Amino acid sequence: LGRGVHGRVRLAVDITTGQRYAIKIIDKWQGGGVRRLSARWNQSPLGRQPSVEKIRKEIAILKKCQHPNVVHLYEVIDDPAARKIYLVLEYLERGEIQWRDAQERPLLGLDEIRRIFRDLVLGVEYLHYQGIIHRDIKPANLLRAQDGTVKISDFGVSHFSQQPTELAKTVGSPAFFAPELCCTAPELNKLLKDYQGITKAIDVWAMGVTLYCLIYGRCPFVADNEFELFQVIPRQDPLYDIDGDDDSDD
Numbered sequence: 001l002g003r004g005v006h007g008r009v010r011l012a013v014d015i016t017t018g019q020r021y022a023i024k025i026i027d028k029w030q031g032g033g034v035r036r037l038s039a040r041w042n043q044s045p046l047g048r049q050p051s052v053e054k055i056r057k058e059i060a061i062l063k064k065c066q067h068p069n070v071v072h073l074y075e076v077i078d079d080p081a082a083r084k085i086y087l088v089l090e091y092l093e094r095g096e097i098q099w100r101d102a103q104e105r106p107l108l109g110l111d112e113i114r115r116i117f118r119d120l121v122l123g124v125e126y127l128h129y130q131g132i133i134h135r136d137i138k139p140a141n142l143l144r145a146q147d148g149t150v151k152i153s154d155f156g157v158s159h160f161s162q163q164p165t166e167l168a169k170t171v172g173s174p175a176f177f178a179p180e181l182c183c184t185a186p187e188l189n190k191l192l193k194d195y196q197g198i199t200k201a202i203d204v205w206a207m208g209v210t211l212y213c214l215i216y217g218r219c220p221f222v223a224d225n226e227f228e229l230f231q232v233i234p235r236q237d238p239l240y241d242i243d244g245d246d247d248s249d250d
Contacts, residue, residue, distance in 0.1 A: 001095070011091065021074065024087040026055055054156060055085065061132055061155045062087070069123030071143065071153040092151060094144035099214050106217035113214045116142065119150035120207060127152070128200045133159045136172040137206035139213055174226050175219045178205035179234035212238060 001009040007026035014021070062073035075088040097116060098107055108116070120142060127134055134141075134152065141154045157172055172181070180198050212220045220238030223229035 009089075012088075020091040022089045022091045024089060026085040026087070028055075028083045028085060057160070058155045058158065059085075059087065061158050061160070062089075064130060064132070065127070067123060067126040068149065069119045069151055070126065071151045089153075090151070092143040092153075093146045094148075097139050097142050097144060097150070097214075099139050100217035104218045106215060108214055110215075113211070115148065116150050116214060117207075117211055120152070120210065123150070123152040124203050124207060127158075128203070131160050133200045134203050134206075135159060136176070137203050137210060138173050138176045139210055140173075142210075172202075172206075174229055175221060176206040176209045177230070177233060178202040182230035182233045216241065 001011055001022055003009065007024050009022050009024045012021045012023045013019070059073075059076055062071075063076075066072070071092065072090040073087060074090070077086040077088065079086065100106055120137070124134065124137065132155075134155065135157045136154060137152070141152060142150050143153050144150055178201065181202060209220055221229060221233050221236070223232050
C-alpha cells in the first residue's frame with residue numbers, strides 16, 4: 001500500500017471475517033525487541049536510541065487516539081524471531097488524497113476541498129486536545145475511507161506536547177515546515193512577534209499549506225533546495241492566483 005516514516009504498509013485480510021486491514025511493518029534494531037532495548041537504554045549507542053523511542057511513541061499515540069478523523073490502531077504484534085513489529089491499522093479503501101495531476105493542476109472542486117479540510121481540522125483539534133503534535137500534516141498523510149471521510153495517518157514523528165524546547169526541529173516534510181522550524185531562535189525573534197518556541201502551532205501552519213495545495217495544485221513555497229526553502233518560508237508570502245475563483249481567494 002505504501003511506505004511510512006518507519007516502515008512499509010501492506011494490505012492484509014482476516015481469513016475468518018474477510019475484513020481488510022493495513023499492516024505497517026517496522027523493522028526493529030538487530031539484537032532484540034523494543035522491551036529488551038528499553039531495558040538496555042543506557043548501554044545503547046546514541047544513534048540507536050531515537051529509532052526505538054520513535055517506535056514506542058508512535059504506538060503509544062495510536063493507542064491513545066479514538067476519533068473518526070484519525071486512523072484507528074487495532075492491534076500490535078511483536079515478533080522477536082523476525083525482529084519486526086506489526087501495527088494492524090484500519091484500512092482506508094480510497095487511499096491518499098489525489099489533489100493534483102502530472103502537470104500540477106488541481107483535481108478537486110471547492111466543495112470537496114471544504115469537506116476534506118473540515119475533517120482535517122476536526123482531527124487536528126482532537127490531537128491537540130489529547131496533547132499530541134502530529135508534526136507531518138500534508139496531503140500524503142490524509143487517507144480517505146470509502147464514504148469519503150478523511151483520516152489523519154502516519155504518526156512516526158508525532159510528539160506528546162510538553163515543553164516547546166523538547167521538540168526536534170528537523171522532522172517532517174520541509175515544504176510544510178512552519179517558519180519556526182526554518183530559523184534559529186534569534187532570527188525568529190526578529191521576524192516574529194511574541195515567539196514562544198516550537199508548539200502545536202506548527203500543525204496549524206501545515207494545515208494552511210495543505211489547504212493551499214488542495215486549492216492550487218502546488219505548494220505555496222518553492223525553492224531549488226532545502227537551504228533556499230528555509231530562507232523563503234519565513235520571509236516570503238505565498239503567491240495567489242488573482243484571477244482564480246473568488247470563493248477560493250476568500
